Amino acid sequence: MTEIRVPGLGESVSEATVATWFVKPGEMVVADAMLCELETDKVTVEVRAPSAGVLSEIVAKEGETVAVNALLAVLLSAGAMPPAQPKSEGPAAPQIAAPTVQEVKMTDVMVPALGESVAEATVSTWFKKPGDAVAQDEILCELETDKVSVEVPAPAAGVLSEILAPEGASVAAGGRLAILAAGSAAAPAPAAAAAAPAPAPAAPAKDVEHAPAAKKAMAEAGLTPDQVTGTGRDGRIMKEDVAAAAAAPAAAPAPAAPAPVATAQVSIAPPPATVPRAPVPAEDAAREERVKMTRLRATIARRLKDAQNTAAMLTTYNEVDMSGVMDLRNVYKDQFEKKHGVKLGFMGFFVKACCHALKEIPEVNAEIDGGDIIYKNYVHMGVAVGTPSGLVVPVVRDADQKGFAHIEREIAELGKRGRDGKLTMQEMQGGSFTISNGGVYGSLMSSPILNPPQSGILGMHKIQDRPVVVNGQIVIRPMMYLALSYDHRIVDGKGAVTFLVRVKEALEDPRRLLMDL
Incomplete structure (x- = not known):
């Protein structure tokens, strides 16, 4: 047993105040670990563990005034720990060594990097409770940002000692989530764990939010x-x-019952309503359901409104005859899929057409930064994808340097990952221009909203047969309306119209893309 006492505080300093204890009674510490901090009228003094062991008792609590050499705490050192078994008479038998304290280390579980421009997240779900044993890389909790869900794994094997950020709490990037007693001595003995009966899972409460x-x-x-x-x-x-x-044998189907709707428990302030809600009759209120906005939905709402408030947004329209693209696609789609292993869709043509037009009208691919305009000599193409949680925009990087097969393959993979909620922060950052395809939902015409800080977004729409005049004759052609929303602070009307015309020309005659015309 080792006594932890107040160290020398310097000449003419006879007492100090206990400011902070970093360890609680019963916790294991390693040699030289910081136990507490003392504050004097001149400096702050750190008190460290002289050896590895377990903090048995704290004598001087936080806020107390202590003199030099006063007793602060008692440490049960590793050498003073009792042996695992008493000695037995007779032939010498191998003794089982007690777990060594030196193998235990208190490790902070930190908020991982959340990505550029993402400053905080909400703790959505804890999968472990204090005292639970965890394996290295086992998922401890899940964080929800304004874009994706982030899983936080255990940095080492051990026991979850303390949760610092409970469910619903907002945490900053690099903040502390929990404390883990890491090491082999921190984990319970396997035999004891195996002998303990498995606790019966509790029946889920009605308002439990599943992971x-x-x-x-x-x-x-x-x-x-x-x-x-x-x-x-x-x-x-x-x-x-x-x-x-999913792996268990299918059971007899139970009578169908309406599933209860889980109310999100995340503490998120939705955007303030512009108009106060009018009183609702009691009979109508009883048939309504109030659900908190998810962080993703609240952020989408805020960013869209910010885009309208910040940019001088304007939309110009045109229409394109899709016959050329559809004919080319019908001729080569089977060969394309056989060679490249991916279907030849329409999005690849639009990406290439936009890259072609952005070279001629670079301000549509630029952004405003304070009093400067940043022109980008690359095209990182954002492709809007609808998911059950909301709209996300993964980015095809250097799209101007990639061929049709590479673009189609990457769009297909990013779209699948977006719908499955598996996109990373890096895959949704750095876009310089965006394409949004409302046509997949049947939209005939719309005005897309900018994705800040970008200065342009192209809206695709439904392909519909319409009568048009070609060479003085009325013919039926597959037509699509195109909409370009742009920031009028940086893009003039002439540039916006020219951009849209170049996209139209490239799509109506795809051979122009090969000739760079």
Whole structure:
């Protein structure tokens, strides 16, 4: 047993105040770990552990005034720990050594990098409770940012000692989430864990919010929450539970019952309403449902409104005859898929046409930074993708340097990852221009909103047969309306119209792309 005492505080300084204890009684520490901080009228003094061991008792609490050499705490050192077994008479038997304290280290679980321009996240779900044993890289919790969900793995094997940021709390990038007692001595003995009966999973409460990763897995497996047994806190369903349910033999179908709607527990302030809500009659209020906005939806709302408030946004329209693209696609789509392993869609033509037009009208590919205009000698093409959680915009980098096959393959992969919620922050940052395809939902015409700080976005729409005049004759052609929204602060009307005309020309005669015309 080792006594932790107040060290010498310097000449003419006889006492100090206990400012902060970094370790609690019962916690294990390594040699030279900081135990507490003392404040004098001149300096702050750190008190460190003289050896590895367990903090047995704190004598001087935070805020107390202590004199030089006063007793602060008692440390049960590694050498003073009792042996694992008493000595037995008779032939010498090998003794089992007690777990060495030196193998335990208190490790902070930190908020990972959230990506450029993302300053904070919300703790969505904790999959472990204090005292639970965890393996290295096992998922401890899930964070929800304004763009994606981020899983936080355990940095090492050990025991989750303390949760610092509970569910619903907002945390900054690099902030502390929890404390992990890492090391082999921190983990419970396997035999004891095996002998303990498995706790019966608690029945999920009506307002339990299941893990976002589990929701995605259930959607992919075609399962409902009623078909999965949750083993998380309060019966929360985790990703591993969905995998177990999907692998289990199919049970007899239960009578269908309306699934309860889980109310999001994330504490997120939605954008302020511009008009106060009028009083609602009681009979109508009873049939309404109020659900908090997710962080993604709240951020989409805020960014779209900011774009309208900041940019001098204007939209110009044109229409394009898609016969050339459709004929070319019909001729080569089978050969293209056979050689490149990906279908030849329409988006590749639009990406190439926009890259071609951006070279001639570079201000559409630029952005305003304070009093400067930044012209970009590259095209990082954002492709808007609709997901169950909202609109996300993954980026095809250096699209101007890639061929049709590479672009189509990358768009297909990014779209799938977006719908599955598996996009990373890096895959959605740095876009210089965006294409949004509302035509897949049947939109005939719309005005897309800019994706700041970009100065241009192209809206595609539904292809529809319409009568048009060609060489003095009325013919039926597959036509599409195009809409270019642009920031009039940097893009003039002439440049916007010219850009859209160049896109139209390239799509109506795709051979121009090969000739760079």
